[in-house]
Amino acid sequence: MDDLETRELRYFTAVAETLHFGRAAERLGIAQPPLSRAIAQLERRLGVQLLDRNRRGVALTEAGRVLLRESRLALAAVAAAARRTRRAGDSQLVLVTKAGASHALLQRLLNAPAAPPVEILLCEVGEQAGLLRDGSADVAIMHHPYDDLAGFDTEELQVEGQVAILPAAHPLAAREALTLAEVSDVPDLPIARWPRLDGSYPDGPGPEVRTQSKLAQLVALGRTLLVIPASSRAWQWPEHVAVPVFDAPAVTTMLAWPSTSRSPKVAAFVRAAVTLRAAA
């Protein structure tokens, strides 16, 4: 059985993501004909049709969709192998967290007596899983139920309520507390839309956002509101007001790491975090 090469997977993901041989080739830095040939060869070797090339364009078949999913995971695993090997000697551990989340908690973690040296990597919402999977980070701070924890081992750090972040000028900003029903259906403050994993946006009235800073800007301008864990209030501006949302589901801040990890660095850090939590 001839195994696939990562080159083939990279080529296929490029085509599958762009649905265009020419642009995919450009992205890969090769010419279009070799790419066509490589994909055709891949289909022959797998014995499955991956793409429908009919009138005006390319579409994924069912098998193609499966391979796209699996290719991303496999390529992340290969990249992880390289990164983790390069960093094998480092005593330093890389922790990734969403920009602006859980400042105080993180501070306590880093100052814990038993904690090993830690390098902090900041990312945007929803990017932690990918960075853990591809070996860019050893451990992440994630939030249940916001983040997808599939494939990770976790340790609970804290549980907290959520607050609504509103423009200071808005009538609702004066309230002592709010309910989910009140904030989820404010006509002049539609909830912002985050990109899905594939980069596309769900439908809806709210503005499209991709980064926290852009979101903060939009709130300050009175264009949207959001509901976030209380500890994430760190990044609010003078133009923002935070109001507790009574019936919002509790958010659990968790330490997460690949369940396949056997790294002593990670184990030591998690142990330090757990004893810290016990002491608190």
Place this chain on the structure above:
Amino acid sequence: MDDLETRELRYFTAVAETLHFGRAAERLGIAQPPLSRAIAQLERRLGVQLLDRNRRGVALTEAGRVLLRESRLALAAVAAAARRTRRAGDSQLVLVTKAGASHALLQRLLNAPAAPPVEILLCEVGEQAGLLRDGSADVAIMHHPYDDLAGFDTEELQVEGQVAILPAAHPLAAREALTLAEVSDVPDLPIARWPRLDGSYPDGPGPEVRTQSKLAQLVALGRTLLVIPASSRAWQWPEHVAVPVFDAPAVTTMLAWPSTSRSPKVAAFVRAAVTLRAAA
């Protein structure tokens, strides 16, 4: 940044597992010099020394050990991509289970009204995780705490006590019940030793076993005993006697599947299994 190719990972794992360039090359079906060259090139590209080639033989460095672990995972992910793509169209689902475990439960699962068509794959103890990871199977029956469930989503199927399997001729076989202390330290019936993930055996007085059938044989011959979940009694022979072990930890039979799975086949099967459990 130049990515690694699966060929390089295959080559490295071969060398790392044999610790011998010549034999590794033979296993790979290539000559020794190109293999040496490929490994040297890999070390150059990663910028890390993977092997110590000093006096009389090869040893893994710390980085080498990391890469060996990661390579196995990455290669399994690539193989999984190929297998799952080939089987994308199949409506049939592949379920893997240890030979001889939980007959009755499995029977009920397969006969469940909502269950999709299922192909059964039998494997030896501890092999389920690998078969799930490399895409040979979609879902597995595993036993907590015996099996390593890292990286899998699970659904509990049943909880049960454990029994000791003894040679019928042994004095302990006449007892109504036993304790862990009694069975864990019987001088003439040392507990058998299973291979670790890397194929080596732990130290100890018991015989080395690799397959269930060999183990059954050894018990029948009066050379060892074992403690297993009550539902696994299916494979006992006339020469075997099962005696409940009161204080042995309870064993949970679980349905497990890769937490990255998004397959509707798997989802349907799990749903069927859960409703079945609820009905029982």
Place this chain on the structure above:
DNA sequence: CCGCTGTGATACCCACCGGGTATTACGCTG
């Protein structure tokens, strides 16, 4: 209806590199 445009497939060539054989270098051991 015809050419234009934008697309992927084909044809063909070249150069690189992965793999082979032969040999060397080196360390241990008798």
Place this chain on the structure above:
DNA sequence: CAGCGTAATACCCGGTGGGTATCACAGCGG
């Protein structure tokens, strides 16, 4: 010091991955 077992080096060759040029074809506008 000779002999063996090992990995590294030297060198050559062929396959294949990549390039350019071109084709085939479908939609579409004039």
